[in-house]
Amino acid sequence: MSDEELLRGRRTPLEIDPEEFRRIGHRLVDDIAGLLGSMRDRPLTSGEGPAQIRGLLGADRPMPEEGTDAGALVEEASALLLDHSLYNAHPRFFGYITAGAAPIGMLGDLLAAAVNPNLGSWTLSPMGTEMEAQSIRWICDLVGFPQGGDGVLVSGGNVANMLGFWAARAARTDWDVRKHGMRVEGARDLRVYGAVGTHTWIENAVDMAGMGAESIRWIDTDADGRILLGALRAAIDADLEVGGVPMMVIGTGGSVSTGVVDPLPALRELCDELGIWFHVDGAYGAFAAAAGSAPDELRGLALADSVALDPHKWLYAPLEAGCTLVRDPQALLAAFSYRPEYYHFAEDVQNYFEHGIQNSRGFRALKVWLILRQLGAAAYRRMLDEDIALARRFHAIAAAHPELEALTCHLSITTYRYVPADLAERSGEEDVGAYLNELNERVQDRLEKGGEAFVSNAVLDGAYALRMCIVNFRTGLEDVEALAEISVEAGRALDAEMRPAALR
Numbered sequence: 433m434s435d436e437e438l439l440r441g442r443r444t445p446l447e448i449d450p451e452e453f454r455r456i457g458h459r460l461v462d463d464i465a466g467l468l469g470s471m472r473d474r475p476l477t478s479g480e481g482p483a484q485i486r487g488l489l490g491a492d493r494p495m496p497e498e499g500t501d502a503g504a505l506v507e508e509a510s511a512l513l514l515d516h517s518l519y520n521a522h523p524r525f526f527g528y529i530t531a532g533a534a535p536i537g538m539l540g541d542l543l544a545a546a547v548n549p550n551l552g553s554w555t556l557s558p559m560g561t562e563m564e565a566q567s568i569r570w571i572c573d574l575v576g577f578p579q580g581g582d583g584v585l586v587s588g589g590n591v592a593n594m595l596g597f598w599a600a601r602a603a604r605t606d607w608d609v610r611k612h613g614m615r616v617e618g619a620r621d622l623r624v625y626g627a628v629g630t631h632t633w634i635e636n637a638v639d640m641a642g643m644g645a646e647s648i649r650w651i652d653t654d655a656d657g658r659i660l661l662g663a664l665r666a667a668i669d670a671d672l673e674v675g676g677v678p679m680m681v682i683g684t685g686g687s688v689s690t691g692v693v694d695p696l697p698a699l700r701e702l703c704d705e706l707g708i709w710f711h712v713d714g715a716y717g718a719f720a721a722a723a724g725s726a727p728d729e730l731r732g733l734a735l736a737d738s739v740a741l742d743p744h745k746w747l748y749a750p751l752e753a754g755c756t757l758v759r760d761p762q763a764l765l766a767a768f769s770y771r772p773e774y775y776h777f778a779e780d781v782q783n784y785f786e787h788g789i790q791n792s793r794g795f796r797a798l799k800v801w802l803i804l805r806q807l808g809a810a811a812y813r814r815m816l817d818e819d820i821a822l823a824r825r826f827h828a829i830a831a832a833h834p835e836l837e838a839l840t841c842h843l844s845i846t847t848y849r850y851v852p853a854d855l856a857e858r859s860g861e862e863d864v865g866a867y868l869n870e871l872n873e874r875v876q877d878r879l880e881k882g883g884e885a886f887v888s889n890a891v892l893d894g895a896y897a898l899r900m901c902i903v904n905f906r907t908g909l910e911d912v913e914a915l916a917e918i919s920v921e922a923g924r925a926l927d928a929e930m931r932p933a934a935l936r
């Protein structure tokens with residue numbers, strides 16, 4: 433064929449005819465509906481190791497020179513994924529802080545990809561941009577954050593927090609930090625403050641800002657893991673004395689390990705007194721400010737200069753969706769906006785590329801918007817309260833069980849340990865403590881591969897704890913009851929295998 437013939441009325445192998453698309457799509461939707469319908473009866477994971485997974489995939493195959501029929505390919509991908517994944521949507525998935533995707537969010541992602549608007553600018557995504565702005569306004573209403581500020585959807589909690597950090601840096605430097613960077617003659621050292629246990633995003637942030645990890649002041653906590661105000665004050669005073677600039681205080685609204693909430697209103701007062709940016713990391717817990725059963729102090733996030741929160745955690749959205757809110761509508765623009773000459777975008781509308789680090793932006797707002805609309809505020813508040821109630825019920829079940837030790841319980845996270853009944857009185861002894869740590873780590877491993885239930889871990893004062901977190905709208909009371917039994921069964925079996933003679 434001549435070039436002329438190839439290029440005129442061009443048809444590439446990437447095209448799928450509408451009829452064929454419909455057939456492939458219907459089949460895929462049927463497969464997904466089958467997964468949703470059978471989720472509870474399936475093992476949570478296939479438990480296959482890396483060699484098996486790589487074998488199934490044919491991981492070492494070179495890039496094929498010839499293409500594959502689209503229908504066959506989607507069937508292949510669907511079989512690989514539907515039968516060889518770990519399902520965080522399973523009702524007994526309690527690990528980390530990962531929600532199973534709300535079905536309407538799945539449909540939203542499909543529709544978003546079909547229209548494929550670029551939410552960098554209003555011109556390129558008129559409806560999409562307004563849906564994102566509306567979702568952000570609704571999120572503010574839900575958690576009590578004042579309207580009138582600014583907000584943007586991002587990939588997740590790490591980036592949502594970092595945007596707060598960059599906004600703080602732009603606001604708290606008395607030189608033009610975006611122009612001159614950090615190496616300015618006479619510039620004072622910027623310092624950030626957060627409790628020991630603050631999520632690791634802060635280390636990435638100071639690293640990327642060229643401030644270095646030494647600019648973080650890790651503040652001691654009380655026995656529950658809440659930041660100690662006296663210790664915070666002392667650290668700030670010490671920095672001020674040597675000419676440092678306290679740039680930002682981080683309050684956590686649901687810590688990653690135990691879900692504990694810092695005294696947010698008191699942190700606001702301190703920041704007001706000293707003119708410091710107050711940021712709340714609510715990646716996990718901020719949505720719970722809408723729930724009546726959450727601690728009152730969580731609602732102090734409404735007082736923050738910036739808040740990070742994650743729809744892909746406690747709003748049950750499919751990955752990825754994080755969100756940054758700022759009180760001052762100029763704060764994100766002041767940190768991020770550039771207006772290059774190659775963009776012909778109206779200036780009197782929202783152009784989200786100016787509000788963060790992404791230029792081209794996907795339509796993650798659609799799944800958020802759909803979930804908020806499908807639920808409505810009342811049903812959503814009820815679901816948050818139910819998740820919290822279930823974590824509390826699990827804590828009570830563990831506390832009543834002779835072989836489980838109930839540890840912390842905050843928001844929807846409970847930590848606990850398997851402790852053989854005859855060792856319960858001896859857990860303070862060094863060798864017993866070390867054995868219990870090893871035993872519980874193995875319990876976690878066994879659960880992780882067993883496919884009955886999935887938990888993650890926390891380390892509390894040197895003790896290796898199992899950690900269950902409920903941001904899962906499919907989990908019911910029967911599942912938390914089962915988790916206790918599954919943990920005890922695994923603990924008993926492993927104890928019988930592992931217990932050293934000296935501890936028998």
Ligand SMILES: Cc1ncc(COP(=O)(O)O)c(C=O)c1O
Nearest residue numbers: 529588589590631687688715716
């Ligand atoms: C308190 C807190 N901050 C930040 C993050 C990071 O969020 P993401 O994993 O969505 O980046 C997490 C994740 O669990 C978290 O719990």
